[in-house]
Amino acid sequence: MRHFARGFIAVCCWVAISATQAAVVENVRSYRAPDYTRLVFDLSESVSHQVFSLENPDRIVVDIADADLTADFSALDLAETPISNIRSATRNEHDYRVVFDLRSKTQPRSFLLEPNDQYGARLVIDFYDQETSSREPVARRSTDDLADSRREIVIAISAGHGGEAPGAIGVGKLQEKKVTLAIAKEIEKRVNATPGYRAVMVRKGDYGMYLTERTRIAHDNNADFFLAIHADSFKNSSARGTTIYALSQRGATSEQARLLAEKENAADLIGGVGKVRLDDKDEMLRSVLLDLSMTASIASSLEAGNSIIAALDGTTHLRRTSVEQANFVVLRSADIPSLLVESGYITNPIDAKNLASPVWQQRFAGAVVNGITNWFYNAPPRGTWVAWHKENGGSAPAPRVSSYEVRRGDSLSEIADRFGVSTADLKAANNLKSNTIRIGQELTIPNGFSPIDITFVEHTIARGETLSEIAESYRIPLDRIRETNALNSDTIRVGQIIKIPSS
Numbered sequence: 001m002r003h004f005a006r007g008f009i010a011v012c013c014w015v016a017i018s019a020t021q022a023a024v025v026e027n028v029r030s031y032r033a034p035d036y037t038r039l040v041f042d043l044s045e046s047v048s049h050q051v052f053s054l055e056n057p058d059r060i061v062v063d064i065a066d067a068d069l070t071a072d073f074s075a076l077d078l079a080e081t082p083i084s085n086i087r088s089a090t091r092n093e094h095d096y097r098v099v100f101d102l103r104s105k106t107q108p109r110s111f112l113l114e115p116n117d118q119y120g121a122r123l124v125i126d127f128y129d130q131e132t133s134s135r136e137p138v139a140r141r142s143t144d145d146l147a148d149s150r151r152e153i154v155i156a157i158s159a160g161h162g163g164e165a166p167g168a169i170g171v172g173k174l175q176e177k178k179v180t181l182a183i184a185k186e187i188e189k190r191v192n193a194t195p196g197y198r199a200v201m202v203r204k205g206d207y208g209m210y211l212t213e214r215t216r217i218a219h220d221n222n223a224d225f226f227l228a229i230h231a232d233s234f235k236n237s238s239a240r241g242t243t244i245y246a247l248s249q250r251g252a253t254s255e256q257a258r259l260l261a262e263k264e265n266a267a268d269l270i271g272g273v274g275k276v277r278l279d280d281k282d283e284m285l286r287s288v289l290l291d292l293s294m295t296a297s298i299a300s301s302l303e304a305g306n307s308i309i310a311a312l313d314g315t316t317h318l319r320r321t322s323v324e325q326a327n328f329v330v331l332r333s334a335d336i337p338s339l340l341v342e343s344g345y346i347t348n349p350i351d352a353k354n355l356a357s358p359v360w361q362q363r364f365a366g367a368v369v370n371g372i373t374n375w376f377y378n379a380p381p382r383g384t385w386v387a388w389h390k391e392n393g394g395s396a397p398a399p400r401v402s403s404y405e406v407r408r409g410d411s412l413s414e415i416a417d418r419f420g421v422s423t424a425d426l427k428a429a430n431n432l433k434s435n436t437i438r439i440g441q442e443l444t445i446p447n448g449f450s451p452i453d454i455t456f457v458e459h460t461i462a463r464g465e466t467l468s469e470i471a472e473s474y475r476i477p478l479d480r481i482r483e484t485n486a487l488n489s490d491t492i493r494v495g496q497i498i499k500i501p502s503s
């Protein structure tokens with residue numbers, strides 16, 4: 001809990017950056033996080049600015065030196081924010097003043113961001129809420145509770161990037177931050193539908209977060225597992241597939257893993273404010289103290305990661321069939337087994353299509369959750385419902401099942417495919433001895449949430465292309481393309497659209 005003195009006035013210094021001509025505030029957007037509101041001003045060039053608070057009534061004033069404004073504040077959604085109104089005017093002939101009228105007190109923080117791939121120079125103003133309790137544990141139990149209850153296993157799910165940090169940009173301008181949140185939500189649903197488990201969403205919407213904030217949320221919620229969700233990118237669009245990473249304290253298992261860790265670490269820092277928090281100064285001491293438990297948690301992470309890979313096998317294209325390791329900041333939560341899932345390559349046409357597809361997201365999330373719950377069932381933490389359940393002869397808990405009524409033309413293997421389960425699992429769940437099913441029969445779908453359609457990427461034939469070249473570029477056997485498109489010969493014509501199976 002933070003306290004603020006009454007009559008608090010924060011005065012920032014002028015941030016000295018030379019500006020020879022008037023900068024223009026071209027655009028403004030806002031993000032609402034659980035405990036602060038972020039406003040981002042797009043600038044034609046870097047500016048000098050100062051921010052201060054005024055009372056009676058409460059206001060925050062932002063003065064921008066040598067600036068002009070073309071941005072439209074009226075388009076901002078201020079409903080969930082402490083800001084009631086925004087006014088702006090020219091001041092001292094060439095400076096610009098923006099006044100934020102407040103409905104509740106906030107603590108402002110501001111900083112400049114350098115241009116990146118997506119945006120130019122930006123001025124960021126964060127309005128921190130003073131009254132929220134979001135910094136408090138959401139559901140911390142008392143020790144008494146832990147002692148005599150069969151507690152749930154808590155999985156913290158951290159959707160990568162967010163807010164001003166879109167992460168990787170892929171085919172069709174697909175943004176990593178959106179994909180990661182969508183997959184995280186599917187994982188959350190399945191975790192919460194599994195007896196003995198509870199999900200904690202680390203990022204709940206479109207806003208940036210410090211890496212240390214992410215692990216803090218996991219700790220505050222007594223998480224048993226930390227799962228960071230990302231999507232990869234590469235300059236060569238043919239790179240594709242899922243990779244799972246664990247922390248390495250010694251060094252990366254491959255050059256690619258090292259580069260990726262650098263990229264994700266840097267990208268997520270921008271998601272915060274580009275600087276580490278002050279309370280990180282004891283990070284060094286802490287890391288020494290926690291070294292031992294960290295070694296143990298890395299071993300657990302590797303096991304859990306391999307369990308997820310086993311569950312994903314056959315569900316999605318795997319780039320690596322064992323867990324890779326590198327020094328990811330977000331995985332340094334010491335005593336909690338932690339993994340970073342690069343779900344696919346947003347820069348590959350097939351992966352991008354999958355990553356954006358709700359049905360693929362569901363299938364992928366289902367396999368990830370299976371992998372985790374299988375691993376936990378193997379060695380459940382003491383005092384958990386899962387441990388108690390196992391001691392009493394219960395099998396590994398799976399997400400609550402759904403059912404499906406067999407229709408004309410259905411086959412068992414096709415239904416299994418549609419729901420993303422194996423034919424063997426489907427038969428086991430329904431005590432079927434053969435593959436024979438009848439119309440109207442009610443089938444129990446293990447791990448089933450909604451039917452999964454096999455998705456395709458449509459490819460329009462360009463001049464000079466051959467079918468075998470296309471097969472090679474999508475890394476799909478030529479036969480599968482012939483089969484999917486019912487082609488009798490390999491003759492194709494320019495402009496013809498062919499379907500490329502997505503997995």
Ligand SMILES: [Zn+2]
Pocket residue numbers: 160161167168176230231264267
């Ligand atoms: Zn990422």
